[in-house]
Amino acid sequence: MLLSKNSALESKDNEIFEVEESIAIQSELIKTMTTMVNSKAYVNERNQMVPEARCRKQANYHVEQNNKIVDEELSDWESKFFEVDMDDLHELFMAANYLEIESLLNGVTKRVGDFIKACKNVEVIRQTFGINNDFAAQQEEEIRKLNSWNHI
Amino acid sequence: MAIKCIARLRSRRVVQDQLQTPNEVEAEGGCCWANLPQELLWEVLLRIEESESIWPQRKHVVACAGVCRSWRFIIQQIVKLPQLSGKLTFPISVKQPGPKDSLLQCFIKRNRSTQTYYLYLGLTNSLSDGGKFLLAARKCRRPTCTDYIISLLAEDFSKGTNTYAGRLRSNFLGTKFTVFDGQSPQAGAKMGKSRSSRLANLRQVSPSSNYPMAHISYELNMLGSRGPRRMQCNMNTIPATSIAPGGLDPTTQAELNPYQSTPTSFLSKSASMENSVSDQKNGGLVLINKAPRWHEQLQCWCLNFHGRVTIASVKNFQLVASPENGPAGPEHEKIILQFGKVGKDLFTMDYRYPISVFQAFAICLSSFETRIACE
Numbered sequence: 001m002l003l004s005k006n007s008a009l010e011s012k013d014n015e016i017f018e019v020e021e022s023i024a025i026q027s028e029l030i031k032t033m034t035t036m037v038n039s040k041a042y043v044n045e046r047n048q049m050v051p052e053a054r055c056r057k058q059a060n061y062h063v064e065q066n067n068k069i070v071d072e073e074l075s076d077w078e079s080k081f082f083e084v085d086m087d088d089l090h091e092l093f094m095a096a097n098y099l100e101i102e103s104l105l106n107g108v109t110k111r112v113g114d115f116i117k118a119c120k121n122v123e124v125i126r127q128t129f130g131i132n133n134d135f136a137a138q139q140e141e142e143i144r145k146l147n148s149w150n151h152i
Numbered sequence: 153m154a155i156k157c158i159a160r161l162r163s164r165r166v167v168q169d170q171l172q173t174p175n176e177v178e179a180e181g182g183c184c185w186a187n188l189p190q191e192l193l194w195e196v197l198l199r200i201e202e203s204e205s206i207w208p209q210r211k212h213v214v215a216c217a218g219v220c221r222s223w224r225f226i227i228q229q230i231v232k233l234p235q236l237s238g239k240l241t242f243p244i245s246v247k248q249p250g251p252k253d254s255l256l257q258c259f260i261k262r263n264r265s266t267q268t269y270y271l272y273l274g275l276t277n278s279l280s281d282g283g284k285f286l287l288a289a290r291k292c293r294r295p296t297c298t299d300y301i302i303s304l305l306a307e308d309f310s311k312g313t314n315t316y317a318g319r320l321r322s323n324f325l326g327t328k329f330t331v332f333d334g335q336s337p338q339a340g341a342k343m344g345k346s347r348s349s350r351l352a353n354l355r356q357v358s359p360s361s362n363y364p365m366a367h368i369s370y371e372l373n374m375l376g377s378r379g380p381r382r383m384q385c386n387m388n389t390i391p392a393t394s395i396a397p398g399g400l401d402p403t404t405q406a407e408l409n410p411y412q413s414t415p416t417s418f419l420s421k422s423a424s425m426e427n428s429v430s431d432q433k434n435g436g437l438v439l440i441n442k443a444p445r446w447h448e449q450l451q452c453w454c455l456n457f458h459g460r461v462t463i464a465s466v467k468n469f470q471l472v473a474s475p476e477n478g479p480a481g482p483e484h485e486k487i488i489l490q491f492g493k494v495g496k497d498l499f500t501m502d503y504r505y506p507i508s509v510f511q512a513f514a515i516c517l518s519s520f521e522t523r524i525a526c527e
Contacts, residue, residue, distance in 0.1 A: 090184045097192055105195070113200045117209075122218040129185040134220050142314050143218045146243045149304045149315070150214045152285040 028100030082111040086128065089115075122147065194226055201230045205239060207275055207284035213241055233403065235505045240273055243304050246286055246317065246510045247335065249394075249402055255487065255502040257460070258509065259283060260516060262497040267291040269520070270306060271501070271513050279494060287317060287513050291521075298322040300517045302334075302510065318362060320514045326523045328369045331514040332362035333389075365389045368515060370524040380453050381524045383469060385439040385515055387507065392437045394506040395473045395483045402506050437506065438474040439488060439515075460500045461492025467499075467519045468492035491516045 084092070089111060096104035119125040126133060133140065197216055204212045217227040231241050238251035250256050257274040268290045272283030289300045290309045304315040311334075318334035367386045373379045393399035444453035452464060461468050471489040475481070489512050490502045503512035
């Protein structure tokens with residue numbers, strides 16, 4: 001039986017992670033990069049990563065756990081994993097997008113949606129996400145009045 | 153070769169690093185979510201739209217459209233017209249044709265003391281569950297006619313606002329009615345032909361410039377007041393061909409400004425209510441009520457309402473498209489609007505493409521008002 005090969009991945013802040021190959025290639029980006037070199041060379045391959053060390057680690061953990069536990073435990077684990085504040089969630093989002101990890105992207109997208117739905121109204125959504133209201137005054141007034149229909 | 157590949161990837165990454173640095177700086181300033189890449193924002197909003205498909209959760213989709221311009225743009229691209237999705241989302245959905253594939257089930261509650269009618273979208277099969285409020289209408293009796301003012305708000309019937317949807321006006325006898333749209337189709341066309349303009353706000357229009365969009369008439373049938381009345385609805389803004397496969401879509405027609413007086417216009421040029429024949433010749437859709445059958449054993453007139461109407465009433469009706477001077481095809485068998493009594497002040501209203509829920513509601517209000525064949 002072949003020992004699973006490990007990839008060594010280096011993040012932008014120069015931390016090195018040893019990751020099982022089967023997990024590393026959950027990231028489409030890494031998979032693309034590793035298939036471009038011959039099979040011997042990608043062992044201990046070093047890649048520069050942009051995201052921070054911590055979220056890279058989290059991404060690995062996520063993928064690792066995905067492979068190991070059954071559905072119920074997975075959904076419990078996932079809800080705990082995504083119980084992070086807005087800043088961390090944003091980092092996870094950027095990391096998942098950059099590394100092209102589909103399962104992580106799905107999880108983050110859903111979590112962001114949950115945050116939006118938890119907001120009582122439009123103003124709270126803006127505050128939570130730090131978004132400016134860039135509507136013209138008249139348009140804003142029209143939207144506001146029509147939105148009262150939304151809540152009847 | 154391998155080394156070259158790595159080098160190229162590394163150089164690309166270096167370039168990306170440089171591009172991303174300004175974002176990182178901004179991120180530290182707390183604007184990270186506002187700078188979310190459009191494709192990621194799209195994924196988030198798409199997921200919300202798909203998961204929150206029924207009311208009251210659908211309000212989250214509408215809320216997202218009110219956050220800022222970029223969110224609004226994305227939501228307007230994602231949300232499909234009711235005729236395709238079968239879902240009502242924005243307030244403007246009440247003016248858009250209903251689903252093509254099936255009847256959309258609604259119900260009307262009457263408040264006799266305030267002479268107000270409330271239209272709801274049915275959310276479950278049980279009528280005792282609350283529905284999603286859509287429109288309200290209040291009766292205003294005048295010296296020579298009666299008006300029903302129709303509004304997007306349950307208690308506000310003021311006419312100079314963007315929540316005023318239109319009105320139904322009855323003639324003195326209660327035999328002929330005109331449905332006025334409170335929003336100018338010309339204003340809609342001027343905003344542009346894009347989907348986003350169709351989903352845009354209902355613009356404020358002065359009450360004097362209401363636009364006649366339909367004429368409804370009631371007559372006695374051959375049996376006089378002992379038999380069911382005959383109804384005819386001339387839908388000026390809906391092409392007759394819309395019910396045929398591959399026919400014209402009323403939404404597209406609205407964008408092409410039907411109020412131009414060209415020979416090809418299917419809008420009757422005269423504003424009078426006596427236009428049933430000329431409307432049909434001009435190409436507007438004509439709806440007529442399906443004739444009930446006399447049930448000898450039960451000694452009453454019967455229509456098959458498929459369980460949606462449970463109390464006999466002269467107000468109950470089903471509307472189908474009238475064949476235009478030719479043989480009736482399968483498209484003339486489809487029920488386009490069905491209305492009937494299920495409780496003391498409770499009525500069901502089911503409608504489909506090509507009419508909108510606003511038009512359907514107005515037609516039902518005329519059934520409340522008319523005195524033809526009421527004994």
